[in-house]
Amino acid sequence: MGKAVWFPNKELTEQSRLGRLMAKVGITDVDEFYRRSVSDVGWFWGTVEQDLGLVWDRPYQKVLDTSRGIPWARWFVDGSFNVSVNALDRWVNDPSSRQRLALIWEGDDGTVQKWTYRELWTEVNRIARGLQELGVAKGDRVAIYLPMVAENVIAMLAVARIGAVFTPCFSGYGAEAVAVRLRDSEAKVLITADGFLRRGKTVAMKEEADKAVDQSPSVQRVVVVRRLGREIPTTSRDLNWTELRSNDRQPLTAAPTDAADPFMIIYTSGTTGRPKGTVHVHAGFPIKAASDAAYGMDLDDGDVLFWMTDMGWMMGPWMVFGTLLTGTTMLLFEGTPDYPHPDRLWKLVETHGVTHLGLSPTVVRALMKHGPQWLEGRHLDDLRVFGSTGEPWNPEPWQWLFEKVGKKRVPIWNYSGGTEISGGILATNLMKPIAPCSFSGPMLGMDVDVVDERGESIRGEVGELVIRQPWVGMTQSFWQDSDRYERTYWKRFPDVWVHGDWVEVEKEGFWYITGRSDDTLKIAGKRLGPAEIESILVDHPAVLEAATIGVPDADKGEVAICFVVLKPDVDEAEELRGELLRWVGEKMGKALRPRVVHFVRELPKTRNGKILRRVLKAAYLNQDAGDLSSLENPDVLTEVRSSSVNR
Incomplete structure (x- = not known):
């Protein structure tokens, strides 16, 4: 750890969007620019807004107002800003940009559609008018339960255009998970699909949508996108997407929305209780996303971003907003990265000229097992940056992506934040050397610290990640639950956001996330993140994936329990179990050796690859796991509970 393997060249540092922004404000050193960005956060976010060239219906009077306290900071005070205008109209109004490619879609079956900014703007206007005719007004909530299709983006922008609020729902949710979000947001309309394709098979959606609506009295109409044209049940509340498209082709003037008006409620799962509805505003989430994409990931003119x-x-x-507010192109993909062949992801990158590819360590591990031969013959020269978020790296998949796929040329932009953040807290800085699995440190405008149990700054040991000042994009409370918002993030230390990650800053200056606070183990008085043990396990030649939890122990207070997915050609021999225990003990120390290693077929994950350790722990201890709506593979919990019985 701590040894750099990728180094930026002078051309990159000078010609990158961050380099150009620094030159504009007369700062040449990136560390000095960071210090300036947090010594005056209002100055920084005002500078970002201006550099992005955003359009205001009414100019704001003040960048930042904290008169109600830091947890309730207001940004771009008295400004009128509609995100749909900034995502589409300002590009369409310019003849030089209206024919740029805005969106590429590829289906699981290989079908491809492309939309220019003007084409996307035209369709958004027609759907926005249709929603108005349906009775959707400013402030109404519209839930979007769609697969990764272009209509998903169109619906989001159309809802925002008329000043309503959309709630995106994971396409793999069952009826109960969708119903929870419909009821909590009191959605007036649900937009769904007849189904979609996944690994060549039909996945039904309309049937689940109907069950959810039956449990949600606020929903008046259901709009159905006919992705597959399959036979589906219909009711009097249903309306086809094609019927929603207004015949009036005249441009629809966007609603005059305040900078602080909500445009999106996106839910994030909690360990207990109902999911948290994070409230995001027009001049919040989109600006933070665009800033991170532009000055963090260096997304620039002509680039194509694809995030799995x-x-x-x-x-x-x-x-969506990171590309459209920067005038670049997004790629949406309906399918999976290894279907129908293990080179599907690399084929997508080659075919569509992807320059910025976002994927999780879990996806990389899954592709690694097929071998590097699936990269042969693929021309990936357009790739400029890899992005990664959702979970900590371990060295082997990081090195495989960097060396085998990127040929040591393409940097890995490690990125960590959250739904409540609207993007990142920590990231790799592409103007600095990069060490495997690391972060360079806090993102611009994010006043980040690592503290001990008393809230005092520490370095060289694991501590709690906190944010000391407000930032553009911070959630404006939880939907109809401000008390829970304050309890969750602001009660531990006064006016300090406690994010829930354990972080260590090494003496070389590289930052590492060791796990979530609620995942952290404390064995014989020593605190360590599960990623520390997991990285050692996956370094063993027999291990594909690993997850670690802590369980109570009378002698040590807590002990580690490990779950391991073996590589396909490895047998679950009892001797191997003992070997893995010794392997960890030799590297971590005898006191930190796990109590047991369990072999499992797979680990509980979300579809985007995040391992749900809290769910693993709850199943193992036969406790309530809280909200399971984001779990992609609930069947694995039976195997975990079986391990618990035999422990």
Whole structure:
């Protein structure tokens, strides 16, 4: 750890969007620029807004107002700003940009559609008019339960255009998970599809949508996108997407929305209780996403961004607004990265000229097992940056992506934040050397610290990640639950956001996330993140994936329990179990050796690859796991509970 393997060249540092912004404000050193960005956060976000060339219906009077306290900071005070105008109209109004490619879609079956900014703007206007005719007004909530299709993006922008609020729902949710979000947001309309394709098979959606609506009295109409044209049940409340498209082709003037008006409620799962509805505003989430994409990931003119995600996860809307507010191109993909062949992802990158590719360590591990031969013959020269978020790296997949795929040429932009953040807290800085699995440190405008149990700054040991000042994009409370918002983030230390990550800053200056606070183990008085043990396990030649939890122990307070997915050609021998225990003990120390290693077929994950350790722990201890709506593979919990019985 701590040894750099990728180094920026002078051309990159000078010609990058960050380099150009620094030159504009007369700062040549990136560390000095960071210090300036947090010594005066109002100055920084005002500078970003101006550099992005955003359009205001009414100019703001003040960048930042904290008169109600830091948890309730207001940005771009008294400004009128509609995100749909900034995503589309300002490009369409310019003859030099209206024919740029805005969106590429590829289906699981290989079908491809492309939309220019003008074409996307035209369709958004027609759907916005249709929603108005349906009775959707400013402030109404519209839930979007769609697969990764162009209509998903169109619906989001159309809802925002008329001043309503959309709630994106993960396409893999069952009826109950969708119903929870419909009821909590009191959605007036649900937009769904007849189904979609996944690994060549039909996945039904309309039937689940109907069950959800039956449990949600606020929903008046259901709009159905006919992705597959399959036979589906219909009711009097249903309306086809093609019927919603207004015949009036005249441009629809966007609603005059305040900078602080909500445009999106996106839910994030909690360990207990109902999911948290994070409220995001027109001049919040989109500006933070665009800033991170432009000055963090260096997304620039002519670039194509593809992030393996779903619109129900934060990175889906992040991709939409990160591209459209920077005038670049997004790629949406309905399918999976290894179907029908293990080179599907690399084929997508080659075919569509992807320059910025976002994927999780889990996806990389899954592709690694097929071998590097699937990269042969693929021309990936357009790739400039890899992006990664959602979970910590371990060295082997990081090195495989960097060396085998990127040929040591393409940097890995490690990125960590959250749904409540609208993007990143920590990231790799592409103007600095990069060490495997690391972060360079806090992102611009994010006043980040690592503290001990008393809230005092520490370095060289694991501590709690906190944010000391407000930032553009911070959630404006939870939907109809401001008390829970304050309890969750602001009660531990006065006016300090406690994010819930354990972080260590090494003496070389590289930052590492060791796990979530609620995942952290404390064995014989020593605190360590599960990623520390997991990285050692996956370094063993027999291990494909690993997850670690802590369980109570009378002698040590807590002990580690490990779950391991073996590589396909490895047998679950008892001797191997003992070997893995010794392997960790030799590297971590005998006191930190796990109590047991369990072999499992797979680990509980979300569709975007995040391992749900809290779910693993709850199943193992036979406790309530809280909200399971984001779990992609609930069947694995039976195997975990079986391990618990035999422990």
